[in-house]
Amino acid sequence: MATRSGALPERPVPFPARLPEVVWRAGVDLNPLDVRDQDDVRWLESLVWPEQTHRLERLRGAVRIARAEPPELVRGDLNATVRQLVARSPEGATPVVFHSAVLSYLPPAAVEDFAATMRTLPGHWISNEAPATLPAVARQLPDHSVTSGRAAFALALDGRAVALTGPHGQSLDWLGA
Template sequence: METGTTTSARYRRFADLEARGYSPLYDDWCTGISDDTELLAMLDTLPPARRQPVLFLGAVRFVGVPLEGFATFRSFVLARWPEIRQVMRTRTTQTNEAGRCAVLLPSLAAISAAEGRPLALIEVGASAGACLYPDRYAYRYSPGPALDPAGGSSVPALDCSTAGPVPFPQRLPDVVWRAGIDLNPLDARDGDDARWLEALVWPEHTFRLERLRAALGVVRSEPPLLVRGDLTEEIVPLVDRAPRDAVVVVFHSAVLAYVDAEGRNRFRETMLRFAAARDRPVHWLSHEGHGTLAGVDGAMERAPEELDGRFVLQHNGRTVARTGPHGQSIEWLP
């Protein structure tokens, strides 16, 4: 078990490197947590994987903490700890950020155009499935084109700043089948599941909350096939269920960091075999933080200092772009 000091460092690091400049409230809360021996001792009663800051913050907000300073936060946690602890034991961090479709779209459209077929999408770590609808969202690339679905979109446009030779599509690709895998798939029609996803949106990010609510409305109108299970066990049978007249694309975003090294390697080998298959090639898009997944040659292709907190987008194991973690930017590599 981690010690209180280790948990303290974890929350201090989150405050300094992730929350600062993005969420003043989370910066304040996590800085306070890192120096509070009573709260740290409470967190240390949980397994290490259940002590992560995003899970704790989401659980406290799910239970109903006022969005005020650390003193109010601390009093609330002490008074409601049994409820908060139960949420942390039963829920997982499943941020369902539709904005990530903005960095996936150029690759998805290029794959569909090259294959001359519509898309069958499979998302690994799908949560409620909001990223399975790239054809239903509007996009505003800067610099770059504005793209809209033929019937318009109920979701606020996804803004994405760009750099490099991004292969912008002329139109949105056709998607004929949508499926996902998750250890604990969420139901957009379930009030508690929707409320949990809202609790994971950082408090100052009102634009992301608005987008999430609208995206969940899209999901409710046409629910995808969501399979409960481990990605390494369920991916092959799910690919087999995809329609034969569509090109299958398996994708994931900010998921594999929660999988152990053996599982990541096994999944990577499976996907590279799929990509190399002659009878029915399956395309694989990986959108993960640096150091999470090796490239096709087994090497990490970019040093972390070059990424500055950005994610790496890979197509069939080859790095094609650096991106903002929530889809807010994309730098296409030559």
């Protein structure tokens, strides 16, 4: 849905009354990096564009947090490990699988396998990907080229599109629930 001017209608973002308590963190990657290894941190810092000092500071803040509370990192293929990783979440906790700009690196069949797996797992699935990456999410979007000239990702909760976002978190256009 778009306004006559072509811009998305303004909708308030429904912020939660309080932040959720995170009781366990884990991640999977073909080649996980260790924030305790200065060479790995330098590599991550080199991926931030030089003029984007705000992103560099955000990365350094995330490194400090990860060093203080290291997540469990699993080396492996996403589709081969996500089910087992979710099964290891602590009893009584609600598993939340979050990914951003990850699925575009997989072939389409692997993306569909992942989406099918996520639809069967307990908890919640939060995806933040380019709209074409998850066609079922893209079909729910207004014309995603109408975003005030900003590049847009589709933020979805449990496969339901809820917002358009900037690919590096610089914008959020809430679509509503």
